[in-house]
Amino acid sequence: MIRTALLLLITIVPIVAAAEDAPATESDALADDKTIVYEEAFFAQYPNAVSILDIITRIPAGSEIIRTSGSSARGFSTNEDRILIDGRRYTGKANDSESALERISVDQVLRIEVIRGSSPDIKTSSQESLINIVMRHDDNSGSGIWRLDSEAVEGMSPALGGFLSYGKSLGALQFELWAKRLEQRRLFVVDELLFDETDALAQSKTEHDKISYGQDSIGGSLSVKPGRNHTIRINGTYSDIDFVNRATGELSDPEQMNIGNSERYAVEQLPEWEIGGDYEIEVSDSVTFKLLGLYNHSTWSMQAGEDFLLDTDQREDDFQFSINQDATEKIVRPSIKWGKSDRHRFETGVEVSTNELASIFRLFERSDGELVEVPIAGANTTISETRREGYLLHTFKPSSKITLESTLATERSTIKQSGDSERSRDFSFVKPAIDLRYDLDTSQQLQFSIRRNVLQLSFGDFAASADIDNNTFSGNTELVPEKSWSFQGSFERRLADDAGRITVMALYEAVEDRIELIPLVDQDGNVTSAVGNIGDGDFYQLTIAGSFRLRRFGLENVVVEPRLELTKSEVRDPFTGQSRSFDGQHGVYFRVEARHDVTDLGLSYGGVLSLGDERMSYDYDEISRYKRVNFASMFVEYEVRKGIALRFEANDLSNFDRGRERRFFSDGIASGLQTSRELIEHREGQVFNLRLRGSF
Numbered sequence: 001m002i003r004t005a006l007l008l009l010i011t012i013v014p015i016v017a018a019a020e021d022a023p024a025t026e027s028d029a030l031a032d033d034k035t036i037v038y039e040e041a042f043f044a045q046y047p048n049a050v051s052i053l054d055i056i057t058r059i060p061a062g063s064e065i066i067r068t069s070g071s072s073a074r075g076f077s078t079n080e081d082r083i084l085i086d087g088r089r090y091t092g093k094a095n096d097s098e099s100a101l102e103r104i105s106v107d108q109v110l111r112i113e114v115i116r117g118s119s120p121d122i123k124t125s126s127q128e129s130l131i132n133i134v135m136r137h138d139d140n141s142g143s144g145i146w147r148l149d150s151e152a153v154e155g156m157s158p159a160l161g162g163f164l165s166y167g168k169s170l171g172a173l174q175f176e177l178w179a180k181r182l183e184q185r186r187l188f189v190v191d192e193l194l195f196d197e198t199d200a201l202a203q204s205k206t207e208h209d210k211i212s213y214g215q216d217s218i219g220g221s222l223s224v225k226p227g228r229n230h231t232i233r234i235n236g237t238y239s240d241i242d243f244v245n246r247a248t249g250e251l252s253d254p255e256q257m258n259i260g261n262s263e264r265y266a267v268e269q270l271p272e273w274e275i276g277g278d279y280e281i282e283v284s285d286s287v288t289f290k291l292l293g294l295y296n297h298s299t300w301s302m303q304a305g306e307d308f309l310l311d312t313d314q315r316e317d318d319f320q321f322s323i324n325q326d327a328t329e330k331i332v333r334p335s336i337k338w339g340k341s342d343r344h345r346f347e348t349g350v351e352v353s354t355n356e357l358a359s360i361f362r363l364f365e366r367s368d369g370e371l372v373e374v375p376i377a378g379a380n381t382t383i384s385e386t387r388r389e390g391y392l393l394h395t396f397k398p399s400s401k402i403t404l405e406s407t408l409a410t411e412r413s414t415i416k417q418s419g420d421s422e423r424s425r426d427f428s429f430v431k432p433a434i435d436l437r438y439d440l441d442t443s444q445q446l447q448f449s450i451r452r453n454v455l456q457l458s459f460g461d462f463a464a465s466a467d468i469d470n471n472t473f474s475g476n477t478e479l480v481p482e483k484s485w486s487f488q489g490s491f492e493r494r495l496a497d498d499a500g501r502i503t504v505m506a507l508y509e510a511v512e513d514r515i516e517l518i519p520l521v522d523q524d525g526n527v528t529s530a531v532g533n534i535g536d537g538d539f540y541q542l543t544i545a546g547s548f549r550l551r552r553f554g555l556e557n558v559v560v561e562p563r564l565e566l567t568k569s570e571v572r573d574p575f576t577g578q579s580r581s582f583d584g585q586h587g588v589y590f591r592v593e594a595r596h597d598v599t600d601l602g603l604s605y606g607g608v609l610s611l612g613d614e615r616m617s618y619d620y621d622e623i624s625r626y627k628r629v630n631f632a633s634m635f636v637e638y639e640v641r642k643g644i645a646l647r648f649e650a651n652d653l654s655n656f657d658r659g660r661e662r663r664f665f666s667d668g669i670a671s672g673l674q675t676s677r678e679l680i681e682h683r684e685g686q687v688f689n690l691r692l693r694g695s696f
Helices: 002-021 052-056 062-067 097-103
Strands: 029-031 035-038 083-085 109-115 130-135 141-153 159-170 173-195 201-227 230-252 258-282 287-307 319-338 344-367 370-373 380-399 402-419 423-439 444-454 472-474 483-495 500-521 527-549 558-572 588-598 603-612 615-618 622-626 629-641 644-651 658-665 674-684 687-695
Touching: 052 062, 052 097, 052 109, 062 130, 062 527, 062 558, 083 097, 097 159, 141 173, 173 230, 201 258, 500 558
Parallel strands: 083 130, 472 527
Antiparallel strands: 029 035, 035 109, 109 130, 141 159, 141 687, 159 173, 173 201, 173 674, 201 230, 230 258, 258 287, 287 319, 319 344, 344 370, 344 380, 380 402, 402 423, 423 444, 444 483, 483 500, 500 527, 527 558, 558 588, 588 603, 603 629, 615 622, 622 658, 629 644, 644 687, 658 674
16 A cells, blocks of 8 residues: 555655746746736636636645534634635535535636735634635625536436525625535445454455435525624534435355345434524724624434344334434634734633533343343433633744744533433633744745643534444443644645645644544443544645646646545544544545546536545444545536536546455453454446536
8 A cells, every 4th residue: 555655755855846947938827925916818718618616726725625624623713714705714514615616617717815824813723825815895786596406326226416506695694595406326335255263264245335315405605794894694504314224135055045035224304404604894904803603403313223134024124223413512702802913812712612412222132032222321421511711822023934823721511311310510711823834935845743632522422323234332421532742744746827836744743532433332231333432543644746737748727636645643542442543443544536628618527536445443342444535526617608518437447346244252352262253345437427517
């Protein structure tokens, strides 16, 4: 895997040199030492671009910025969304900025800014560039986007969907409305081989796994300027997700004689709605006040079961469970920014949030011909958290080349649990951060940061759950947030004449209270698994990423974006006490994305290749080894007439085998007493999409 990734990277390296040596050409991008600006002249080169997302994917590093946006940290104050719209982040979680880009037509945008350095908004990581979309605010201007989707998967019925959005500006008021129907089908063929304690084949099974996914969603946004210095923005969305997974299997003995069939199913529903917004007022030339708010509510239900061996004409589940969860989140955050000069800028604010999850889990197993409910810790649980955070941010520019951002945040929270267990716990955290940027010249920048991170807890981990592999997990009332000290340094070089960029980043994290699976002993002495804190660990990562235009080879509108990640980690396993890497972590990951725009023909084509090496996963009584994850896809898009484009996509072109090896142990993996071994080969059919879309 390392050899393959390095060979691919070595293939890309000459492109960097070629791009550096390329003769200067006229570029439609305007640049200074901090920002590259793409205006209408750049947009006009791509007649088959419908949404502003289409334009961003043509910008060097644009796809990378979109793909790496987001954060698992808590609340708004550490939001690391790298997409800004009119200098502000989208106030939403279910309704995020990346989704918004797909709804904004090219006609609605005045320019795109790629910013390297300070953000005009809340707070951002100094290690990464930002994209700011500057909208038009012409009187009585409006436009929209429509799209028709079809998806074909061998052995499945076609999936149909569509999308419609419209936005309009009426002087001081701008609004947007949209609706979307998404359907997906997937077909997997899974071959399972089960070996006994002597490693002799005991049983085999071939399973055909069919998945249907549907999502209906509607939403809108409204922006109003009631006064010259006042702005109010509100956005909302509602979605309803249906997921159905049905699988049938044929079981055979070691002589490949059929011994029966199996059936498995899982049905899920997730209705969710969200409303978010902000109010901003420029109190003076040097003082700005802002108020953010968010409310999110979702209800998730899941029913699943399996008949391990159909020995009668009538289906009778041997294993069955149901999960019903109701979740809400509320956040309010006032803040104020001030500073009369660029040399010193300040921001302070307070964030108050409440989260609540009510979960009911029921598990049944067949005993003496009947399904019997199995008690499990945390089956009926309600968890709530009230969190309060205050912060102060100082931006200091001692010179035109140096920017220093320092942040001090304090957080206090109370988590209460009721139901199967009653408990209340208080937490407090101090979260300092220092970000330093040094511009070597207009094209090169060094960046360093030290920050204290506190990750968001998943309330579902406090409650009992199960999966379709017949694994059950107890709820854990002792769970605490995972924390880390993060040390990061990077070097970025922008190539001349908007020919691309290359970034090298090194990251070290001293992790505390790492969250993975731990053993949990019930009152009867039975051991189960639960999500919990396994202790402290270390995480290292080296990333080399680039984005290059191949002008040197006469390919003006070809962009290639390679990315290589080398990762190492170490933590002590809670089941064996031995040192190992983090659960589910790739050691090597390589991805390359390329696209070519033949602008004279209104034609675009490209593809993505990603490679990841093997990874391991650990449970109380089993160890899983997952095969390499490899993926390849391609697309072709053509402007059939002005404002209308036809796009064809083919995913999983290589049809790589995916699978894992599971080893089962008696008395836990620490005993070393292996009782059986399971090999699973997982093949997914190729997926083809055809999309017709346009603007109006």
